[in-house]
Amino acid sequence: MTYAVGVDLGGTKTAAGVVSSDGSVLFSATVPTLNRSGGDAILDATAALVSSLIGRAQAEGLAVSGVGVGSAGVIDAGRGVVVSATDAILGWAGTELTAGLAHRLGLAPEAVRAVNDVHAHALGEAWAGAAAGTASSLLVAFGTGVGGSFVLGGQPVLGHRYAGGHVGHFASPYAFHEGTAVPCVCGGAGHVEAIASGPAIRETYLRLGGTAQAADARAVFALAGTSDPAAIKAVGIGAGAAGQAVGGLANILDPEVVVVSGGLSDAGAPWWRPMERALRPELLPALAGLPVLPAKLGNAAAMVGAARLVLASPS
Amino acid sequence: MTYAVGVDLGGTKTAAGVVSSDGSVLFSATVPTLNRSGGDAILDATAALVSSLIGRAQAEGLAVSGVGVGSAGVIDAGRGVVVSATDAILGWAGTELTAGLAHRLGLAPEAVRAVNDVHAHALGEAWAGAAAGTASSLLVAFGTGVGGSFVLGGQPVLGHRYAGGHVGHFASPYAFHEGTAVPCVCGGAGHVEAIASGPAIRETYLRLGGTAQAADARAVFALAGTSDPAAIKAVGIGAGAAGQAVGGLANILDPEVVVVSGGLSDAGAPWWRPMERALRPELLPALAGLPVLPAKLGNAAAMVGAARLVLASPS
Numbered sequence: 001m002t003y004a005v006g007v008d009l010g011g012t013k014t015a016a017g018v019v020s021s022d023g024s025v026l027f028s029a030t031v032p033t034l035n036r037s038g039g040d041a042i043l044d045a046t047a048a049l050v051s052s053l054i055g056r057a058q059a060e061g062l063a064v065s066g067v068g069v070g071s072a073g074v075i076d077a078g079r080g081v082v083v084s085a086t087d088a089i090l091g092w093a094g095t096e097l098t099a100g101l102a103h104r105l106g107l108a109p110e111a112v113r114a115v116n117d118v119h120a121h122a123l124g125e126a127w128a129g130a131a132a133g134t135a136s137s138l139l140v141a142f143g144t145g146v147g148g149s150f151v152l153g154g155q156p157v158l159g160h161r162y163a164g165g166h167v168g169h170f171a172s173p174y175a176f177h178e179g180t181a182v183p184c185v186c187g188g189a190g191h192v193e194a195i196a197s198g199p200a201i202r203e204t205y206l207r208l209g210g211t212a213q214a215a216d217a218r219a220v221f222a223l224a225g226t227s228d229p230a231a232i233k234a235v236g237i238g239a240g241a242a243g244q245a246v247g248g249l250a251n252i253l254d255p256e257v258v259v260v261s262g263g264l265s266d267a268g269a270p271w272w273r274p275m276e277r278a279l280r281p282e283l284l285p286a287l288a289g290l291p292v293l294p295a296k297l298g299n300a301a302a303m304v305g306a307a308r309l310v311l312a313s314p315s
Numbered sequence: 316m317t318y319a320v321g322v323d324l325g326g327t328k329t330a331a332g333v334v335s336s337d338g339s340v341l342f343s344a345t346v347p348t349l350n351r352s353g354g355d356a357i358l359d360a361t362a363a364l365v366s367s368l369i370g371r372a373q374a375e376g377l378a379v380s381g382v383g384v385g386s387a388g389v390i391d392a393g394r395g396v397v398v399s400a401t402d403a404i405l406g407w408a409g410t411e412l413t414a415g416l417a418h419r420l421g422l423a424p425e426a427v428r429a430v431n432d433v434h435a436h437a438l439g440e441a442w443a444g445a446a447a448g449t450a451s452s453l454l455v456a457f458g459t460g461v462g463g464s465f466v467l468g469g470q471p472v473l474g475h476r477y478a479g480g481h482v483g484h485f486a487s488p489y490a491f492h493e494g495t496a497v498p499c500v501c502g503g504a505g506h507v508e509a510i511a512s513g514p515a516i517r518e519t520y521l522r523l524g525g526t527a528q529a530a531d532a533r534a535v536f537a538l539a540g541t542s543d544p545a546a547i548k549a550v551g552i553g554a555g556a557a558g559q560a561v562g563g564l565a566n567i568l569d570p571e572v573v574v575v576s577g578g579l580s581d582a583g584a585p586w587w588r589p590m591e592r593a594l595r596p597e598l599l600p601a602l603a604g605l606p607v608l609p610a611k612l613g614n615a616a617a618m619v620g621a622a623r624l625v626l627a628s629p630s
Binding site for chain 1: 389398399450451463467472473474475476477478479480481482484485486487488490491496501502503505506559560562563564566567568569570571596597598599600601602
């Protein structure tokens with residue numbers, strides 16, 4: 001058995017854990033991401049977190065072979081650099097993520113690797129979660145945003161500009177209200193994310209005359225549970241857009257299985273049922289039996305997938 | 316230099332040519348596809364066509380190393396079998412394409428390979444056409460149908476059920492008329508192909524009050540050229556749906572370049588201009604400079620790509 005540290009570096013918190021080559025997490029820890037302090041401060045804090053985990057592993061007699069990072073932002077996985085990031089993490093764009101961590105940890109540069117966190121998430125599920133044992137899988141996550149990753153032969157398809165997997169940014173027939181495209185956070189309009197994300201479900205609820213006291217998607221789901229007609233409709237629209245999008249993506253990519261994850265998926269049947277009801281009719285006859293599976297690893301998925309970047313297959 | 320025969324086996328005709336390892340077609344010939352006669356008759360006729368080309372190559376002192384086939388239908392590229400096909404070629408489904416050809420030609424089984432014709436088309440453009448020299452490309456063809464193929468590292472992504480590349484079968488906001496999804500040939504509704512294919516452009520023209528004397532998309536384009544308002548609108552809707560779809564696909568896959576081909580693309584500016592006008596606003600900032608290129612190889616693309624299946628890189 002070999003061991004690696006997997007890091008899930010998000011906008012508000014950074015989790016890291018020691019992961020074994022069979023895909024299990026031995027122990028982990030979480031710190032806040034210093035999202036107002038710039039790249040160097042984040043690297044310092046991340047290195048300290050990783051260092052403490054390596055120390056604990058060594059104390060237990062486990063040799064850690066490397067560090068894998070799944071990070072928010074667009075990550076150049078070849079050079080290990082943050083290409084771009086939103087204001088959720090100030091000063092993150094341009095950071096030399098892998099070189100900076102390797103230097104701070106005294107590791108060889110090739111012992112540290114990084115990809116975008118959604119790709120890490122998908123790789124985790126493909127390796128040791130819902131899609132374990134498959135030759136290809138498409139993961140789509142519906143939460144604050146909508147993202148995904150197509151894992152083919154054990155590798156996420158990262159894209160030429162490391163921008164692949166932006167599966168929330170194609171047109172959705174649901175994302176039009178009275179003939180006008182609903183604006184999307186990407187600057188475009190009418191996209192899947194603009195109608196199927198958690199915040200979008202709340203926006204739809206408000207457009208349908210719902211009360212602004214519903215502060216977020218969770219509140220809209222709660223109202224739907226009390227038979228509030230606008231809330232039921234808003235959830236149905238968001239879930240329907242999600243399912244229709246996933247069905248179309250399956251026709252395009254023909255993955256062995258689809259894995260659906262994220263906060264909305266975690267809401268269970270009230271979201272999952274209308275999602276799958278919209279998904280199935282989209283599929284071509286060849287894909288009729290396509291397995292559509294809920295994610296298995298929960299919050300640990302990106303950490304596990306990140307560790308996989310530097311772990312060989314178990315032997 | 317090495318040589319192979321590339322075969323483009325379509326619903327109405329079968330073209331084959333001797334292709335050199337630099338991607339050029341030395342000579343070629345075409346026969347009607349015996350689309351009412353069943354798999355064995357088609358294999359007999361195809362073997363005869365290939366055999367005559369191999370004979371001509373030998374007469375010129377060129378050694379042919381193998382035969383690659385791009386065929387209509389869903390093709391299991393691993394086993395070389397036709398998984399499914401439409402009634403356009405009766406009795407084609409189930410045919411042992413590569414084994415049947417190898418047997419008839421007296422070639423080793425591994426000297427004959429086959430993929431779906433759209434994948435062959437994309438591989439041809441990726442190898443020796445508009446996308447030559449790129450690490451990844453997405454080809455989308457708009458004609459009688461809408462299909463595509465994502466070529467990554469020199470290999471078309473075929474899909475787990477060899478159904479990948481069905482990029483005409485995801486939802487399009489354009490494919491709704493007075494709130495109702497336009498039926499799609501796949502059995503679904505509201506898909507890109509249902510509004511962006513050539514036959515769909517004619518259907519839209521009729522829905523907009525156009526005259527049924529316009530027998531096909533070509534006639535609608537001709538009427539658009541004479542400022543017929545319904546024809547201009549129908550072409551704009553089809554081209555807009557095409558561009559929006561290609562933009563979304565680019566966000567999902569992040570290919571180095573996009574290649575657009577097919578009969579509608581060949582119509583030039585009247586289709587290409589509204590297509591690209593709809594495409595560009597869909598792109599994420601990271602993809603802003605994405606090259607969107609017309610195909611280069613014309614009718615030879617699938618033949619060239621099919622030959623590539625059995626040709627090594629030039630050395």
